[in-house]
Amino acid sequence: xxxxxxxxxxGAMTNSINEIEESQVILVSGSNTxxxxxxxxxxxxxxxxxxxxxxxxxxxxxxxxxxxxxHLDLKPGTDIPLLNVMMRIILDESLVDxxxxxxxxxxxxxxxxxxxxxxxxxxxALTGVPLKKISEAAQMYARAQKAVICxxxxxxxxxxxxxxxxxxxxxxxxxxxxxxxxxGVDPLRGQNNVQGACDMGALPNVYPSYxxxxxxxxxxxxxxxWGTELSPEPGxxxxxxTHSGKNGPLKAMFIMGENPALSDPVLETVNExxxxxxxxxxxxxxxxxxxxxxxxxxxxxxxxxxTGTFTNSERRVxxxxxxxxxxxxxxxxxxxxxxxARRLDYPMNYESPAEVMEEIAMLAPIYGGMYHERxxxxxxxxxxxxxxxxxxxxxxxxxxxTRGHGRFVPSSHQPPSEPVDExxxxxxxxxxxxxxxxxxxxxxxxPTLNREADKALLQINRHDAEGLKIKNGEMVEMTSRRxxxxxSAEVGSEVPAGTVYTTFxxxxxxVNLLCIGARDPLANCPEYKICAVKIEAAKSKK
Amino acid sequence: MRDILTTCVYCGCGCGIxxxxxxxxxxGSSPSRNxxxxxxxxxxxxxxxxxxxxxxxxxxxxxxxxxGRLVPVGWEEALEYTARELGxxxxxxxxxxxxxxxxxxxxxxxxxxxxxxxxxxxKTNNIDHCARL
Numbered sequence: 001x002x003x004x005x006x007x008x009x010x011g012a013m014t015n016s017i018n019e020i021e022e023s024q025v026i027l028v029s030g031s032n033t034x035x036x037x038x039x040x041x042x043x044x045x046x047x048x049x050x051x052x053x054x055x056x057x058x059x060x061x062x063x064x065x066x067x068x069x070x071h072l073d074l075k076p077g078t079d080i081p082l083l084n085v086m087m088r089i090i091l092d093e094s095l096v097d098x099x100x101x102x103x104x105x106x107x108x109x110x111x112x113x114x115x116x117x118x119x120x121x122x123x124x125a126l127t128g129v130p131l132k133k134i135s136e137a138a139q140m141y142a143r144a145q146k147a148v149i150c151x152x153x154x155x156x157x158x159x160x161x162x163x164x165x166x167x168x169x170x171x172x173x174x175x176x177x178x179x180x181x182x183x184g185v186d187p188l189r190g191q192n193n194v195q196g197a198c199d200m201g202a203l204p205n206v207y208p209s210y211x212x213x214x215x216x217x218x219x220x221x222x223x224x225x226w227g228t229e230l231s232p233e234p235g236x237x238x239x240x241x242t243h244s245g246k247n248g249p250l251k252a253m254f255i256m257g258e259n260p261a262l263s264d265p266v267l268e269t270v271n272e273x274x275x276x277x278x279x280x281x282x283x284x285x286x287x288x289x290x291x292x293x294x295x296x297x298x299x300x301x302x303x304x305x306x307t308g309t310f311t312n313s314e315r316r317v318x319x320x321x322x323x324x325x326x327x328x329x330x331x332x333x334x335x336x337x338x339x340x341a342r343r344l345d346y347p348m349n350y351e352s353p354a355e356v357m358e359e360i361a362m363l364a365p366i367y368g369g370m371y372h373e374r375x376x377x378x379x380x381x382x383x384x385x386x387x388x389x390x391x392x393x394x395x396x397x398x399x400x401x402t403r404g405h406g407r408f409v410p411s412s413h414q415p416p417s418e419p420v421d422e423x424x425x426x427x428x429x430x431x432x433x434x435x436x437x438x439x440x441x442x443x444x445x446x447p448t449l450n451r452e453a454d455k456a457l458l459q460i461n462r463h464d465a466e467g468l469k470i471k472n473g474e475m476v477e478m479t480s481r482r483x484x485x486x487x488s489a490e491v492g493s494e495v496p497a498g499t500v501y502t503t504f505x506x507x508x509x510x511v512n513l514l515c516i517g518a519r520d521p522l523a524n525c526p527e528y529k530i531c532a533v534k535i536e537a538a539k540s541k542k
Numbered sequence: 543m544r545d546i547l548t549t550c551v552y553c554g555c556g557c558g559i560x561x562x563x564x565x566x567x568x569x570g571s572s573p574s575r576n577x578x579x580x581x582x583x584x585x586x587x588x589x590x591x592x593x594x595x596x597x598x599x600x601x602x603x604x605x606x607x608x609x610g611r612l613v614p615v616g617w618e619e620a621l622e623y624t625a626r627e628l629g630x631x632x633x634x635x636x637x638x639x640x641x642x643x644x645x646x647x648x649x650x651x652x653x654x655x656x657x658x659x660x661x662x663x664x665k666t667n668n669i670d671h672c673a674r675l
Contacts, residue, residue, distance in 0.1 A: 017555065017579055038585035039555040189554030191646035191672070193653075200653035202644035202671045208654060213667050226662045231637065235667030241641040250641045250668075252631040254624075256656055257645030258672055279627040286599050296624050297612060299601035303551045304561055304568050304592070308649025310549045312556025312579070320649055321548045323561045323568055329602035331617070333645075333652040337659050343625035346663045348655065356651040379558065379578050435586060437552050446593035449586065 002523040003156070003165020004187065005210075007173070009403025012195060014184030014396040015148060016314045016382065021047045022182040025144035027137075029057040029079065029168065030154020030529075033064050035434040037188045037313075040150065053144070055137045057082065058154065059429070060459075060501060061494045070137045076427050076499060076530050077158060077416040078127040083167040084412070085124050085131070086138035087174055088115045095142035097176030105173050105406040114410040126413060142175045146182040153190060153431070157528040161520040163411035173406045179397045189313040191438070196311030199366065199383070204235035209364030225363055228346070237524045242270045243517060252279040256333055257300065261289035262439040262507055265515035265526045266482055283336055286441050289507060300333050301326035308334075308353045309375060311383070315393070317370050318380035416530040417518035420498070424480065424532035426464070427499045428514065436505035443505065456509035457490040459501040460535065465491040468535060475538035478502075480514035480531055486538055500535060504528075547574060551647060552587045555579055559588055568592045628664065637666035644671040 005011040020026060020043040033041040041064060048054050048067055056068040057079070065071040074082050090096060091112065101108045124131040141147055149172055155164045165187070172178050172185045189195050201208040211218035214232050223230045236249070242260045244250055253274070264270045274280055274293045282291040283298040291297045305326040311317045326332060331339075334353065341348045350356050354372035361367055369385040369392075381392035396402065420427055435453035437443040444450055458476060470476055472491040477484055478500070487502065487509045495501050504511045514533060519526045545560040558577030562570035571591040575582040604620030605612040631639055642660040644653050653671075660669040 037553055037555055039557060039579050039583070042583065191554060192549070192551045192556065193648065193650065194554065194646035194671070196650040197644055197646045197648070197653045197671045200644075200650050201657045202653045202669055204667050204670050207661075208657070213661075222661070226658060228662045229665070230661055231665055231667055233667060235669060236641060238643065238670040238672065241643070241668065241670065249638055251635050251639035252628060253641045253643065254628065255643040256652070257647045258643045260643065260672075263672055279631060281624045281628070285601060286597075287601055291601075292612075294605075294612075295607045295627070296620055297601065297605040298620060298624070299604060302595050302600075303548070303647075303649075304595050306649065308651045310551075310556060311650060312549075313554030314556075314579075316556055316579075317650070318549045318556060318558070319547075321546050323544075323546045323548065323563050324566055327596075327600060327602055330600070333648055334655055336621070337652070337655045339621045340625050340628070341659050341663050343621065344629050344663050346659075348658070350655075353649065353651040356654055360650065360654050379576075380556075437587060442551070442594045443587065445597040445599060446587075446590050448590045448593060452586070 003162045004169060004185065007166055007169035007407050007409055008178070008397060009401050010396055011198070012396070013186040013314050014178060015182065015186050016394045017043060019182045019395065020044060020148055020150070021050070023047055023052055023146045023148045025053045025055065025141050025147040027055045027057070027141055027147065027149045028064060029149065029151040031150055031152030031188055032062050032431055033150065033188070034062065036152065036190065036432045040188060053140055055140060059496060059499060070133060070140065072129050072133060072137055073496065075128040076429060078413065079155060079164045080160060080167050080411050081123045081126040081413045082129065082134065083171055084115065084118055085120060085127070085134050086141070087171055088118050088120060089135045089138040090142045090174060091115055093139060093142070095139065096174055100176035101174065104179070104401065105408060107408045111170055111174070111408040111410040114412070146180065147175070147177045148182065148184055148186055150186045150188055152188045154529060156523065156525050158530065159417045159518050159520055159527045160411070160414040161525045162522040163414065166409040167411055170408050170410065173408060178406065179399070181395055184395060192312070193310040195313060195315060196309070196317070199311055199364070200360070204237050208360060209366045222363065239264065239519060239524055239526065242273055244273050245269060246272055246276045248273060250277060253277055254281045255290060256283045259288040259290045259439045259441060261293060262510060263504070263512065265512050265528060266517045267510055267513045268483065269517065283333055286445065288439070288441055298336055299330045300336065301330045305330065306332045309357065315382045316380040317367070317375060317383065319372070319375050417527060418516050418530070418532045420532045424534050425498070426533050426535055428478070428480070428531050428533045429499060429501045430504055430511055430515065430528050431501065433503050433505070436503065438505065440505040440507060456487045456502055456506040456511070458487050459490050459492060459495045461495050461497045461499070462491055462493055463497050465489060468537065470537050477536050477538050478514065478533050480533045482516070483513040485509050485511060485513060500533065550588050550591060557584055557588050559584065559591060561592055568595045632664055637664055638668070640664050640666055641668040644669060646671050
């Protein structure tokens with residue numbers, strides 16, 4: 001989220017999900033929306049039914065790309081050149097929103113100068129998409145009164161993820177497509193409460209509501225509220241922790257409801273790190289691959305067994321209600337944390353999650369008006385919600401950007417950190433499918449979902465499969481510089497020649513074993529979307 | 543049978559879902575008709591949201607590693623051991639030696655408490671979650 005935070009000031013969807021259906025042009029980039037965000041896809045398809053134009057930027061053929069008016073099937077990892085070409089065309093066609101740029105933004109000249117230096121033909125050639133097609137898309141987007149851009153991990157999970165996002169923000173600001181209803185930039189969040197976990201300060205550099213830990217005022221505020229001294233030093237990010245290796249700085253870890261032993265890239269290093277800790281405690285509802293490595297495993301309660309709130313992708317804070325008490329022998333995570341705190345001489349005595357929320361409202365300005373008794377009686381509230389009377393905010397940046405002026409941050413092409421070569425001739429991309437979710441801890445234990453999609457498939461282009469003499473459904477071995485996995489081939493035309501695609505939902509096919517540790521320097525987001533692999537028919541047929 | 547309105551735990555759409563409760567068990571899921579996101583509609587994961595809740599693989603007893611194997615113990619022993627080890631490592635090797643991972647699956651309140659615990663009790667800012675995965 002560093003990308004939007006540096007340009008707009010808030011790393012979150014600027015619109016509400018329902019606004020998408022009122023938009024005139026929808027540009028979807030790096031999101032397999034129909035499978036990963038079905039409700040958003042529904043709004044997009046409804047909008048198309050009503051006459052909206054759809055542009056899809058994706059190297060693969062997806063269900064959404066088949067409904068698109070223009071499908072820009074770029075080469076993986078060439079988002080920046082593609083967006084730069086679009087912006088240059090908008091500039092050449094005089095479709096720039098000068099008034100918006102003048103009133104609401106800064107640093108535009110730097111972007112304009114960079115665009116003027118661009119060789120259009122050459123840059124377009126990098127993407128593999130014909131210049132004419134890019135030009136049509138650019139004009140379609142820029143001429144719209146109301147246009148939204150939806151993007152997802154296909155944009156962020158690159159070594160240049162932050163720059164990709166900044167380029168998207170440049171495109172939106174240059175055409176004045178922010179600040180209005182039905183118009184904006186919408187990162188789709190993959191997890192039910194990833195927005196909330198960020199808002200709550202489960203991040204190494206900020207307290208709740210994005211108040212920096214190294215800012216003395218904020219630090220004093222929280223130290224006073226919590227009655228204790230606090231460290232002014234930003235902490236380690238997830239990958240700094242899980243990739244610190246045998247001699248890393250960590251001696252102990254406490255992991256609540258996460259499964260880094262399957263979800264993080266270069267699993268070998270992650271496992272080595274976890275196995276070499278002096279002490280590892282895991283709280284989870286199932287014995288995940290991470291829990292198997294622990295010294296202590298604490299059985300937690302599932303979402304049906306507790307009360308609290310989740311914050312969805314459109315910043316809507318909604319109630320989670322207890323349906324049944326925790327299963328016999330399980331405890332809620334709040335209960336576990338409070339018990340541990342008490343034993344470490346820092347009593348946390350909250351009567352209920354509602355009381356925790358009152359403390360949050362006091363300390364986190366964007367949650368200032370979020371109280372359970374309010375949330376109980378409505379469909380949730382969208383932050384920022386400054387006080388008890390505030391109605392919430394359906395779309396952001398009206399009148400001014402969160403950071404004051406929107407900032408243009410120009411970027412140029414950065415090739416993927418692991419290009420293909422003779423030995424590893426295929427680009428591997430990873431993602432999600434409709435019937436499964438993340439590391440499969442829950443969906444793999446849901447009989448109906450598992451029946452629909454019970455094994456990992458490797459999408460491979462028909463021509464490549466012919467060349468390698470691989471038939472549909474056959475087992476193949478996929479090898480990168482870091483490891484080998486076996487899975488069945490799904491031969492077709494979803495992926496272009498030279499690329500393959502699979503999911504990371506299956507513990508028995510841990511694709512993250514193959515992925516690289518390279519990551520975006522600002523957001524620390526790993527480059528899941530691209531690494532070089534080779535494919536062979538499996539030797540022993542199983 | 544009772545129907546209780548709650549929020550889905552899968553993707554970031556945040557659909558409103560009724561969970562059906564019968565005799566202490568969660569037995570079904572159905573969409574909320576008036577909810578602004580779900581509008582009476584769910585994806586296949588939402589319709590089957592209840593299925594993992596009572597799965598036999600659910601952990602129902604704390605486990606502690608003894609002689610290389612995870613063995614069931616009581617809550618008291620597990621919490622005491624966890625608190626003692628975290629406290630010992632904090633005091634002996636310093637706060638920088640402890641890392642905490644919170645969860646995008648847990649509630650806001652739980653995330654708040656865990657980051658408070660990490661910062662106020664363990665005295666470190668080493669806390670993160672899988673926002674980027």
